[in-house]
Amino acid sequence: MPDLLIELFSEEIPARMQKRAGEDLQKLVTNGLVEAGLTYRSAAAFTTPRRLCLTVEGLLAQSPTTREERKGPKADAPEKAIEGFLRGAGLTRDQVEERETPKGNVLFAVIEKAGRPAADIVAEVLEQTVRNFPWPKSMRWGAGSLKWVRPLQSILCILTDEAGAEVVTGDIDGIQFGDTTEGHRFMSPGRFSVVSFEDYETKLSRAHVVLNPSARAETIWNDATNAAFASGLEVVEDAGLLAEVAGLVEWPVVLMGRIADDFLGLPPEVLQTSMKEHQKFFSVRNPKTGRIERFITVANRETADNGATILAGNEKVLSARLADAKFFWENDLRVAKSDMSVWTQALENVTFHRQLGSQADRISRIATLARALAPVVGADADLAENAARLAKADLSSEMVYEFPELQGLMGRYYIEASGGDQAVAAAAQEHYSPLGPSDYVPTAPVSVAVALADKLDTLTGFWAIDEKPTGSKDPFALRRAALGVIRLVLDNDLRVPLDRMTHNALQVVLKLDQWRAAEKTETGDKAKQFAHQIEVAEGVIASVGPNLRAFFHDRLKVYLRDQGIRHDIIDACIAMEGNDDLTLLVKRARALSETLKTDDGENLIQGFKRANNILTQAEEADGVEYSYGADAKFAEEAEEKALFEALDAAEARIAPAMASQDFTSAMSAMASLRGPIDGFFDAVQINTDNQTVRRNRLNLLSRIRTLCLSVADLTKIEG
Structure with a gap:
């Protein structure tokens, strides 16, 4: 079983392209070999500024002989049908077999393809790879038609086995395959031959080239x-x-x-x-x-x-x-x-978005939102507004123009140098964060207020003009902004309703308060125009609000899924009242997730679903709702009485726990019902002939359903 060594030697390949190029070379060549019937033991790719290298070990010496049998039309089929079958098989009429079948005599073609030497297959696969290599950018040089990232100078391609090395015969645009390469451009000029990958790597090292x-x-x-x-x-x-x-x-x-x-x-x-x-x-x-x-x-x-x-x-x-x-x-x-307002005034001439105004307009909106959010996050309202007005001033500075990646950080330095408040300076640097699922999350109240305002303005602004993410496209990084809001709220344990935050932000973006104030001062046609503008804005808010909440919930699912919380558990909690309180929602989801990891929790779900299914079927069949009236005096079995007692005890624990938002205690109390519910179903027949007892038992199932659903919508749980 020979080993294959390929080197594509060229002028300097950009560093940012090398890793991907090595992976592409390995993928294209090995996939092509396998498709042609050549399996291998292992493969590895290496790159340097001037070379792509691939070594493939344990390659088959030739592809296996294959035998394919194709069923054709009946022997007495129309001539054109038979001709088409023969043409597809590449055979003549006397080369196919006629076999008797229950449906009559049918033509069969047996096509045998002899195996091919590895060298022939490698040459074809390598040429196909080189000519179709997926460089981000490529070029032509000289008079040839070949494209490569930089001029391709030589191709090394050898197969090595116990008998020695064999140069694969091949040619790509006049570049003959060979067994030679070059070392370091300055420290070891000149070409040398190699006979195997080990020999290649050793000689390159002597020639001052570290391959890996x-x-x-x-x-x-x-x-x-x-x-x-x-x-x-x-x-x-x-x-x-x-x-x-x-x-x-x-x-x-x-x-x-x-x-x-x-x-x-x-x-x-x-x-x-x-x-x-x-x-x-x-x-x-x-x-x-x-x-x-x-x-x-x-x-x-x-x-x-x-x-x-x-x-x-x-x-x-x-x-x-x-x-x-x-x-x-x-x-x-x-x-x-001297005066940082020079920078903020300059931003009046910088467009943020054609439909959303200038950077100065955006800063004004963020300042308004930051002031409104300040009490919620425990920040001083004046400081929060001032921080928002200065946070993006450094975008006009010469340093940030030269190094955009320093935005925010330079703002902090400049505000500190001007004698500004430390909290305002910190907000200038921190309000862009977090930029991803593992990025730093601000905790200083002023920074949190400005960071939330910044991201909410982005989200509501682009939602208001119907510029939403689609599929994999998110040109305005709205998914990242939503994740930023989620992490700011959760990491700081904020109790701020999402609907209220987005509603306030939409009002600012759509200038609703300004239209209302203008309407009061005008009469006639102008007043009607303002009234129409207000109606349009209110309609946008009404339609955007629920959609934006759903978007946040989708982002929350992705974020929590990475933390090991299943999507159906999150759905069960989203279905509950108060789902716009992200902190409350996540606490409920985490408590439910932990409960369902226990045997009691997992089995309780099955008991709940059994109770819910029986109850739903009975209500559909009887045309009534069994939602009240379960009375322990009609209980006949010991297990039935035990369930009444267990439900009373669980309700006494769950109600105050839910009122205080102690979801862990509520889930624990709910899980304690597992044993009594299992015992009830094992010992009690629901649909008994005694209609009074039957109704009582169905109402008892309703108590189970109502109590469980008060904690989370368990109907959303899968399995």
């Missing part, structure tokens, strides 16, 4: 942390940057440089962002002061001066970059200390 990207990343991180540690410093972790840099070099050489003293006073985030975005440098921090004092760069070669020339060049370029950042920082500080 994980090994390159590990080398970079170990050398960087060791260099920093030797100077009493630490490298700022950045997994994304590490993966990117590992895709930029084939022979990583870590060098640590200095940042000029002139720039050490810049905020550490500015230094880190500038070095990462412009130079792909790692930041090195002083753990005692938190300042960024050095940088790590990764060269692609060793030099006689141990990287001194490389470092000098990098330090010179970095100083120029940081000089720009320092200029932006100092200019922005001058504005912040």
